[in-house]
Amino acid sequence: MNAGKKYFVIDFDSTFTKVEGLDELAGVALGNSPHREQVTQEISNITNQGMDGSISFSESLEKRISLLKAHRDHIGELVEKLKTKVSDSFRRNQVFFDEYAPQVLVVSSGFKEFITPIVAEFGIAADNVFANTFTFDQDGYIVGYDHNNVLSKDKGKVKQLKALNLKGDVYVIGDGYTDYEIREAGLANKFYAFTENVNRDSVLDKADHIAPTLEEFLYDNKLPMSLSYPKNRINVLLLENIHSDAKELFEKEGYNVEIIAGALDEAELSEKIKDVHILGIRSKTHITRKVLENANRLMVVGAFCIGTNQIDLEACLEKGVLTFNAPYSNTRSVVELAIAQMIMLMRNIPDVSMKMHQGIWQKSAANSNEIRGKKLGIVGYGNIGKQLSVLGEALGLDVYYYDVVEKLALGNATKCKTIEELLSTTDIISLHVDGRSDNRNIFGKEYFDMMKDGVIFMNLSRGFVIDIEALKVAVESGKIRGASIDVFPEEPKTNEEPFKSALKGLPNTILTPHIGGSTQEAQKNIANYVPTQVFNYINKGDTFGSVNFPNIQLPEQRNAHRLIHVHENVPGILAKINTILNRHEVNILGQYLKTNEKLGYVITDVNKEYDKELINEMRAIPHTIKFRPLY
Ligand SMILES: NC(=O)C1=CN([C@@H]2O[C@H](COP(=O)(O)OP(=O)(O)OC[C@H]3O[C@@H](n4cnc5c(N)ncnc54)[C@H](O)[C@@H]3O)[C@@H](O)[C@H]2O)C=CC1
Numbered sequence: 001m002n003a004g005k006k007y008f009v010i011d012f013d014s015t016f017t018k019v020e021g022l023d024e025l026a027g028v029a030l031g032n033s034p035h036r037e038q039v040t041q042e043i044s045n046i047t048n049q050g051m052d053g054s055i056s057f058s059e060s061l062e063k064r065i066s067l068l069k070a071h072r073d074h075i076g077e078l079v080e081k082l083k084t085k086v087s088d089s090f091r092r093n094q095v096f097f098d099e100y101a102p103q104v105l106v107v108s109s110g111f112k113e114f115i116t117p118i119v120a121e122f123g124i125a126a127d128n129v130f131a132n133t134f135t136f137d138q139d140g141y142i143v144g145y146d147h148n149n150v151l152s153k154d155k156g157k158v159k160q161l162k163a164l165n166l167k168g169d170v171y172v173i174g175d176g177y178t179d180y181e182i183r184e185a186g187l188a189n190k191f192y193a194f195t196e197n198v199n200r201d202s203v204l205d206k207a208d209h210i211a212p213t214l215e216e217f218l219y220d221n222k223l224p225m226s227l228s229y230p231k232n233r234i235n236v237l238l239l240e241n242i243h244s245d246a247k248e249l250f251e252k253e254g255y256n257v258e259i260i261a262g263a264l265d266e267a268e269l270s271e272k273i274k275d276v277h278i279l280g281i282r283s284k285t286h287i288t289r290k291v292l293e294n295a296n297r298l299m300v301v302g303a304f305c306i307g308t309n310q311i312d313l314e315a316c317l318e319k320g321v322l323t324f325n326a327p328y329s330n331t332r333s334v335v336e337l338a339i340a341q342m343i344m345l346m347r348n349i350p351d352v353s354m355k356m357h358q359g360i361w362q363k364s365a366a367n368s369n370e371i372r373g374k375k376l377g378i379v380g381y382g383n384i385g386k387q388l389s390v391l392g393e394a395l396g397l398d399v400y401y402y403d404v405v406e407k408l409a410l411g412n413a414t415k416c417k418t419i420e421e422l423l424s425t426t427d428i429i430s431l432h433v434d435g436r437s438d439n440r441n442i443f444g445k446e447y448f449d450m451m452k453d454g455v456i457f458m459n460l461s462r463g464f465v466i467d468i469e470a471l472k473v474a475v476e477s478g479k480i481r482g483a484s485i486d487v488f489p490e491e492p493k494t495n496e497e498p499f500k501s502a503l504k505g506l507p508n509t510i511l512t513p514h515i516g517g518s519t520q521e522a523q524k525n526i527a528n529y530v531p532t533q534v535f536n537y538i539n540k541g542d543t544f545g546s547v548n549f550p551n552i553q554l555p556e557q558r559n560a561h562r563l564i565h566v567h568e569n570v571p572g573i574l575a576k577i578n579t580i581l582n583r584h585e586v587n588i589l590g591q592y593l594k595t596n597e598k599l600g601y602v603i604t605d606v607n608k609e610y611d612k613e614l615i616n617e618m619r620a621i622p623h624t625i626k627f628r629p630l631y
């Protein structure tokens with residue numbers, strides 16, 4: 001064999017396939033036997049003892065064969081079963097085997113009878129399979145194995161590699177101690193512990209490199225692979241107590257996930273963001289231009305909430321960082337809290353309850369009213385405002401609304417032409433405007449003065465919308481007879497920080513710690529919604545639902561490569577992309593361009609493997625913000 005050549009020594013059981021062949025054979029052979037579970041468990045335990053080095057390999061093989069009551073006829077069934085259990089990342093990377101199968105050596109302590117037909121599907125010749133062989137009795141039952149085969153002996157893989165005397169670079173990929181032994185014996189350049197199916201601490205400790213999937217190995221060695229980047233290298237940082245479903249989903253996708261319970265300030269986040277590809281936040285983490293300066297790997301910000309005012313969307317755009325939010329997942333929760341609060345305030349419950357805690361019994365109907373028939377004024381008739389309108393009407397409220405844009409009235413709601421009209425007409429006023437910067441301090445003395453005396457006032461939108469001092473004065477004077485405030489201009493970053501506000505101690509005032517959307521239902525919905533959006537973008541280039549990128553929704557292309565180009569919205573970029581593709585004789589199967597004011601987003605599906613030069617040229621197109629080959 002040639003010097004300078006590369007050889008890829010790959011283990012079979014629990015590496016090439018997700019399972020151990022002998023364990024599976026036991027299952028097939030034992031069929032419906034009442035001892036099936038007990039015997040397969042016993043075999044599996046012995047397999048593990050052999051793999052982690054706690055008993056010798058020959059002892060493990062001997063013991064397992066004696067427990068197996070398998071017949072030659074069972075092997076066909078086993079092979080069919082194993083075909084469905086090839087490791088996912090091996091299945092994904094046929095492109096590697098297409099080019100390198102002659103240099104792949106499957107070296108296994110398993111058995112050729114079931115290994116050869118499985119690896120043949122990947123183009124690996126029988127001559128490249130080094131494994132044991134069974135011996136059968138005259139009735140076709142497996143009674144043992146060929147004791148002359150080096151792979152049936154202790155340090156069998158080492159002996160096999162010595163016998164092969166490979167001249168070139170040797171890379172070993174496997175999950176077991178016996179795979180590491182090849183490297184220990186100096187017969188391989190590197191040992192990659194493969195952990196897609198099993199993790200063995202004794203093996204991980206010894207590895208030169210841990211490969212959670214085959215892509216990690218291929219990427220590390222610059223070999224052909226089906227994805228442009230191994231998923232296990234994608235780092236996700238989730239802040240602010242995001243529901244655990246999100247962590248699970250990201251981990252299931254193969255990403256690395258780090259969780260931090262609270263928010264981070266600018267300095268902390270600027271440091272932390274350096275290695276992060278996907279950042280999940282809620283309302284308290286501010287993604288500023290300064291933070292983004294350090295975010296050189298960042299691809300996506302997922303706002304696990306509705307509001308995105310805490311994110312500098314323009315700076316994200318300039319950096320090619322896509323942002324998603326969860327526009328509907330907590331809507332209902334906010335509306336339910338608003339309804340509960342308006343009833344509580346109409347009945348003076350905050351004061352009454354406080355007195356009860358102090359031992360004061362004050363049964364009275366003074367200043368206590370039903371909400372039925374009262375005029376509810378909704379400022380901001382968006383998703384929350386409209387849902388509140390519907391539920392409010394169902395409770396007998398007479399609904400009025402005001403929005404800065406034209407909104408269709410739901411049910412019998414009355415549209416107010418001006419904010420003044422709404423403020424001077426209604427008995428209960430609830431704010432549901434979005435967090436645009438123009439809304440800062442819009443509710444101050446002037447607006448409070450316009451309200452009816454003894455109005456109920458509620459804010460579950462954004463804290464900076466209100467001038468807090470002016471609100472305090474309005475409550476103290478009795479102009480506002482009850483207030484509920486869920487959002488504040490300054491909110492603690494974590495539950496450990498104290499809450500400071502001029503509103504503390506005001507009469508008939510409910511203060512809640514920004515929990516309008518904090519229900520199990522809403523948080524679970526959000527935690528499932530945002531990762532799905534992220535996966536659609538990372539895996540398909542789909543930007544549907546993004547709050548800053550042009551929205552494109554595309555089907556996944558089979559048998560094609562997808563290239564993603566993000567650029568400043570200047571004329572002529574598409575032509576430049578196509579000139580490069582043309583020069584490289586790459587045929588375009590489909591192309592989609594969408595722009596917004598600032599940014600152009602092009603997805604191109606091509607029919608040919610692209611080379612590094614094409615990638616470099618795409619990246620070098622003037623005004624390019626990001627280019628990434630997807631698959
Ligand atoms: N307290 C909490 O835990 C939660 C608070 N929110 C906040 O609630 C607010 C509303 O959410 P959605 O209804 O989902 O948003 P949305 O975007 O569907 O609706 C906002 C509406 O407000 C209107 N608007 C903006 N400025 C206005 C103004 N000055 N006067 C009148 N109308 C104005 C917009 O035209 C839009 O129709 C957002 O600020 C969001 O961040 C959302 C969820 C949970």
Ligand SMILES: O=C(O)CCC(=O)C(=O)O
Nearest residue numbers: 282283305306307517518
């Ligand atoms: O639950 C949160 O952290 C934020 C809720 C909120 O304000 C939003 O969804 O806009």
